[in-house]
Amino acid sequence: MITEHLTTSREDIEKAAEIIAAGGLVAFPTETVYGLGADALNEKAVASVYEAKGRPSDNPMIVHIAKREDLEKLTPDRDPRIDKIADSIWPGPLTIVVNKRPEIPGRTTGGLDTVAVRMPDSETALQLIEMAGCPIAAPSANLSGSPSPTRARDVAADMDGRIDAIIYGGDCRVGIESTVLDLTGAKATILRPGYITADALEEILGEDVEYDRALKGDPANEADFKPRSPGMKYKHYAPKAEMIVIKGRREDVADEIERRKKIAEEEGKKVGVIQFGEEAFAEAAHDFFSRLRDLDAQGVDLILAGALSDEDGVGFAVMNRMLKSAGYNVIRV
Ligand code: AMP
Ligand code: MG
Numbered sequence: 001m002i003t004e005h006l007t008t009s010r011e012d013i014e015k016a017a018e019i020i021a022a023g024g025l026v027a028f029p030t031e032t033v034y035g036l037g038a039d040a041l042n043e044k045a046v047a048s049v050y051e052a053k054g055r056p057s058d059n060p061m062i063v064h065i066a067k068r069e070d071l072e073k074l075t076p077d078r079d080p081r082i083d084k085i086a087d088s089i090w091p092g093p094l095t096i097v098v099n100k101r102p103e104i105p106g107r108t109t110g111g112l113d114t115v116a117v118r119m120p121d122s123e124t125a126l127q128l129i130e131m132a133g134c135p136i137a138a139p140s141a142n143l144s145g146s147p148s149p150t151r152a153r154d155v156a157a158d159m160d161g162r163i164d165a166i167i168y169g170g171d172c173r174v175g176i177e178s179t180v181l182d183l184t185g186a187k188a189t190i191l192r193p194g195y196i197t198a199d200a201l202e203e204i205l206g207e208d209v210e211y212d213r214a215l216k217g218d219p220a221n222e223a224d225f226k227p228r229s230p231g232m233k234y235k236h237y238a239p240k241a242e243m244i245v246i247k248g249r250r251e252d253v254a255d256e257i258e259r260r261k262k263i264a265e266e267e268g269k270k271v272g273v274i275q276f277g278e279e280a281f282a283e284a285a286h287d288f289f290s291r292l293r294d295l296d297a298q299g300v301d302l303i304l305a306g307a308l309s310d311e312d313g314v315g316f317a318v319m320n321r322m323l324k325s326a327g328y329n330v331i332r333v
Helices: 010-022 041-053 068-072 081-086 123-132 152-159 197-204 250-266 280-295 313-325
Strands: 004-008 025-028 037-038 062-063 094-099 114-118 163-167 179-182 186-190 209-211 242-247 271-274 301-308 330-332
Touching: 010 025, 010 037, 010 123, 010 163, 025 123, 025 152, 037 041, 037 062, 037 123, 037 271, 041 186, 068 081, 068 242, 081 094, 081 197, 094 152, 152 163, 152 280, 186 197, 186 250, 197 209, 197 313, 250 301, 271 280
Parallel strands: 004 163, 025 163, 062 114, 094 179, 186 209, 242 301, 242 330, 271 301
Antiparallel strands: 025 037, 094 114, 179 186
């Protein structure tokens, strides 16, 4: 298959929308990461997304909408919490999990009775959804397991030859995937941390927001690690290089990175370092995945990454990605 490279011109988005309406696959920019889109109501199209990504079929997709009214076609739920979220965050980097209507194929939701829905904050994405005339199921546009793509060239590196088209938009503003918030239970529960923090959600909803236990648990402890979001259980975001996260006081972390770098280099290894500024959470979110991809492209053997404070909500979201990238390979100093 030859993958067409498109721009964000109106004609090109129209072309992309036609591909999606006809059951094809198009990668497109959103404010979080690039998505790989298909008609969410077309079972065959959705099946081909799983195939193109090599994604396990029990890992459900987020369904993207362009207008508030589109939500009613996906869920029968009437919940004041949905209104509050839609009014204050959408379009934006927050996904809600709600009960699904029977018209949504089980393929799209990984066999679950619930569906994850988001309205992305990207003109290109909104136009694409509107022109396609259907909700668009879109996981991140990378091969399953590899770092999420935040630049069109990252999408091309993974997906050229596997999908119909890529819309070349700019770099993604946020850089990590959306916060996933489950609204099907009595307590609003964060299943995946993201740029929209628990504090912000509590303020908007006017009630307590919980974290899925698996997010705070120790992955070495099986009993702790039963995520309610199926995608959270898989090996994720992993660079090709071995990766170690160093955790501790800032100066100690810097020293330990230097020490380990020296040793590894003496062994003839090529070493990459990722260290963000102390409070630079947004910058870390923006840069993390592209740094992993750049270091892999440089052919490094080992990546040493300094842990961020995970007390701030965005720091917690970045640390969630960083720990998974490293396969929970953490050293405390
Ligand atoms: P990605 O497609 O890579 O952005 O990942 C989507 C995330 O949303 C995965 O972690 C999924 O497990 C999660 N997700 C999608 N639909 C549901 C759902 N119905 N219930 C719980 N989590 C979901
Ligand atoms: Mg993904």
